[in-house]
Amino acid sequence: EPEVTQTPSHQVTQMGQEVILRCVPISNHLYFYWYRQILGQKVEFLVSFYNNEISEKSEIFDDQFSVERPDGSNFTLKIRSTKLEDSAMYFCASSEDGEKLFFGSGTQLSVL
Amino acid sequence: QQQVKQSPQSLIVQKGGISIINCAYENTAFDYFPWYQQFPGKGPALLIAIRPDVSEKKEGRFTISFNKSAKQFSLHIMDSQPGDSATYFCAASRYGNNRLAFGKGNQVVVIP
Numbered sequence: 022e023p024e025v026t027q028t029p030s031h032q033v034t035q036m037g038q039e040v041i042l043r044c045v046p047i048s049n050h051l052y053f054y055w056y057r058q059i060l061g062q063k064v065e066f067l068v069s070f071y072n073n074e075i076s077e078k079s080e081i082f083d084d085q086f087s088v089e090r091p092d093g094s095n096f097t098l099k100i101r102s103t104k105l106e107d108s109a110m111y112f113c114a115s116s117e118d119g120e121k122l123f124f125g126s127g128t129q130l131s132v133l
Numbered sequence: 134q135q136q137v138k139q140s141p142q143s144l145i146v147q148k149g150g151i152s153i154i155n156c157a158y159e160n161t162a163f164d165y166f167p168w169y170q171q172f173p174g175k176g177p178a179l180l181i182a183i184r185p186d187v188s189e190k191k192e193g194r195f196t197i198s199f200n201k202s203a204k205q206f207s208l209h210i211m212d213s214q215p216g217d218s219a220t221y222f223c224a225a226s227r228y229g230n231n232r233l234a235f236g237k238g239n240q241v242v243v244i245p
Contacts, residue, residue: 025176052231054231056233056235062237063222063235063236063237063238064177064222064224064233064235064238065235066232066233066234069231069232077230077231077232079232112176112177114176116231119231120165120228120231121167121179121182122179122231122233123178123179124169124176124177124178125176126174126175126176127175127176
């Protein structure tokens with residue numbers, strides 16, 4: 022069964038450093054998303070991406086965040102200068118129809 | 134702003150019993166209501182979803198009941214099995230807008 026793949030599964034970084042979280046969406050999907058879950062809290066929407074541009078972003082997705090689809094298979098989330106409060110599990114998701122979302126297993130980001 | 138609220142926080146059910154998880158939403162513009170199931174170390178997986186034009190939807194042992202006037206919907210897991218032990222998230226969005234608002238999640242434990 023096709024699945025969304027995320028790498029790395031764990032990422033530890035120092036505050037102020039840049040991180041790139043990588044995702045390979047399901048191959049025929051057109052809609053791509055990033056969500057995050059801070060420990061003990063709910064899953065929160067960050068950004069949606071369609072047709073090579075951001076279609077919607079949340080208040081969390083400020084200028085420190087960016088997304089890119091550098092080639093036909095990868096979808097990345099970059100955090101330019103990480104803060105302690107960026108520590109969370111980051112989930113990538115993709116969808117064929119913009120409705121049913123398929124999530125990856127997540128990248129646990131720890132900012133020290 | 135808590136757009137989607139789940140209850141109870143956790144649930145312990147005997148094998149063969151019925152697990153019931155409730156969800157309440159605030160935004161009357163929501164018209165797509167999915168439930169996601171998450172196992173440890175995995176991302177959320179779509180379990181079942183409903184739109185407000187029906188009051189109930191059943192898929193195998195899983196049923197969603199929807200009450201539009203009360204702005205509530207619930208997940209019923211019939212004949213609960215130990216393999217159903219997981220965290221269950223309700224979510225809501227406006228149809229065509231993939232910005233899912235998630236509840237906090239319910240941990241369901243099914244004991245043999």
